[in-house]
């Protein structure tokens with residue numbers, strides 16, 4: 001890869017040097033033709049010029065051949081590394097970074113790096129070589145001209161130093177604003193229904209216009225910085241040539257210099273003016289690429305605090321789950337804020353189903369996310385199969401556990417691939433099909449059969465849109481298909497109508513008989529699925545026991561349960577289990593709840 005880039009720079013430099021030979025030929029031709037004008041001299045001169053011209057063109061073509069491939073390969077590799085990094089970084093990192101910033105860093109920033117590698121870097125080397133060789137040739141032609149030309153280097157150097165600092169700041173600002181713009185566009189597209197429903201499309205447009213104006217100003221500032229620098233690097237050689245013309249004509253008239261030398265100087269100076277002006281552009285490209293790389297490195301250096309241990313344990317799989325003295329505060333929480341969770345002690349026996357109940361915002365979802373290490377407990381220990389989760393390889397831990405969140409995220413892919421996401425790659429086709437059929441049955445996702453292409457139907461952003469209830473059932477099917485030892489369900493049935501929910505619960509009860517399940521419940525009917533219920537109150541578990549017992553003994557539990565379901569009174573909840581519960585209206589409640597849209 002790097003040798004190809006080096007060859008690219010070499011061919012670019014050789015092409016430039018081949019071009020610099022032409023003024024020397026011009027000098028010989030002019031002086032010889034003036035002294036002994038013969039047809040043979042003229043033809044030889046034209047022939048050599050043509051050869052060098054073709055050589056210059058061939059070198060140009062070779063440069064592109066050498067440089068484009070490695071630059072594209074490096075860009076691809078950097079993008080892959082960034083993506084892998086983003087996957088590994090903890091959820092806390094993603095909370096703190098906007099998606100637009102990550103998008104612009106992985107797309108436009110890395111495109112800039114590719115362009116600099118394929119073009120800017122080799123052309124910088126070749127321009128520098130051409131300028132150096134050109135200056136040597138000027139010296140050979142006449143030292144006075146060389147001196148004259150060399151004088152402009154000092155102001156160019158000063159201008160270059162000032163330019164680099166300013167252009168770096170301007171480039172960085174433009175990139176950051178591009179990231180913010182990407183976030184605004186993404187949020188407006190994601191939230192288009194809300195904006196339309198509230199008639200606030202103009203609000204989003206105004207926000208976008210404000211961002212665009214900011215970006216425009218920053219782009220203009222960047223362009224004007226580049227503009228004045230290129231102006232300086234173009235004007236200085238021009239001024240030098242004017243001075244050289246004055247001095248050169250005088251030297252020729254006085255007979256101290258041949259006309260050929262003067263012509264050759266101007267031809268050389270003409271050839272150098274382009275690399276000099278381009279060098280300005282390339283320095284600009286270098287500075288912008290440096291800013292892009294800094295943004296890249298910022299992410300690549302983010303600590304992956306949640307990682308696999310170097311020597312992971314591999315305890316026998318049993319489905320045991322225990323939380324010992326667990327506490328947690330979010331990384332971005334104020335230092336004086338109370339922890340979300342503290343002193344949480346909970347033990348689930350293998351195969352047990354436990355419901356987690358608490359008031360809204362009490363930390364139920366947070367607690368669930370500590371188990372597969374989506375967030376890391378800041379106090380205490382989470383144990384899976386008797387081992388601290390931090391001592392297990394992450395991949396291993398996450399095959400032991402499957403999760404289904406209320407906000408069912410599906411990918412732009414077929415139903416089949418979405419549901420089989422957690423099935424081990426080693427499973428053969430029959431096993432995969434069996435897992436799919438079983439999972440769809442348990443999750444009551446029979447609607448899949450009536451989709452246009454059944455389980456091969458494309459869903460997600462690039463495919464068919466599903467209702468909130470359908471998506472939740474597929475997310476639940478995904479968790480079931482993974483056949484974990486421990487299942488974490490974060491209110492995964494909230495968008496289902498009551499009768500579908502009852503059927504799912506009945507199926508889940510059978511399917512999860514041997515799976516340890518912790519289920520965040522917002523409906524008494526979900527709570528009924530559980531062997532025992534844990535009550536989360538004030539950031540800790542204050543009671544654990546069977547639903548009926550907690551209803552009888554715990555006032556806060558009664559309060560939470562009664563607030564969960566408006567249709568059922570506390571008295572009805574006390575009703576013996578075999579007594580029929582009044583049927584809730586079987587509305588087609590498949591619309592997404594809250595943020596699950």
Ligand SMILES: Nc1ncnc2c1ncn2[C@@H]1O[C@H](COP(=O)(O)OP(=O)(O)OP(=O)(O)O)[C@@H](O)[C@H]1O
Nearest residue numbers: 095330332340358359360361362363364365366367
């Ligand atoms: N990523 C986050 N960063 C900072 N604070 C958060 C984050 N996610 C949640 N919180 C805060 O943690 C608290 C607990 O949230 P959590 O979602 O765990 O509650 P919950 O009991 O699941 O709520 P609900 O029943 O409404 O789903 C809330 O006060 C919330 O504002």
